[in-house]
Amino acid sequence: MPSMTALITPAESASRPELPRRPVPHERTPDRPTPSGGRPHPRTAHTVGDPTILEALRQVVEQQIGPREPGVIYQNSDGAFEVLSVTRDPERARGLLNRRCAQWAVIVRDVLHPDGEPFVVGTVWTTSDRLVREAAAR
Numbered sequence: 001m002p003s004m005t006a007l008i009t010p011a012e013s014a015s016r017p018e019l020p021r022r023p024v025p026h027e028r029t030p031d032r033p034t035p036s037g038g039r040p041h042p043r044t045a046h047t048v049g050d051p052t053i054l055e056a057l058r059q060v061v062e063q064q065i066g067p068r069e070p071g072v073i074y075q076n077s078d079g080a081f082e083v084l085s086v087t088r089d090p091e092r093a094r095g096l097l098n099r100r101c102a103q104w105a106v107i108v109r110d111v112l113h114p115d116g117e118p119f120v121v122g123t124v125w126t127t128s129d130r131l132v133r134e135a136a137a138r
Helices: 042-047 051-065 090-097
Strands: 073-076 079-087 105-110 119-121 130-133
Antiparallel strands (some): 105 119
8 A cells, every 4th residue: 555645745846847937917928929009999990980880889879778768757676767868979978977888878867756866877778677657749
């Protein structure tokens, strides 16, 4: 029967070569040259001036907003809300929501609380959202 010390004793370090060390992520190393120019941001590379991509983005935004427009009241698990304003300007939406990728924002007021202050949401319309009142015809 083999002795237990042979299983517990670490191998001699001199008998094995040292394993290569992985570089810290994004560390420049001689064996991994940095690509020249870097990758462009997807929005600037593909969407600027391409009408098909811009139309696809507009359709996605409209699906995410759903039927929310000024005057609509909708309800979900968080409460019932009256839509005061819808912003489709990405720059303004980013500022309102403090998110770099925001494409739109909705300003709502909680109708279940009479002293409810308006606030901004960027949540996508889902199947759990329910339309309570449509907007008045203009």
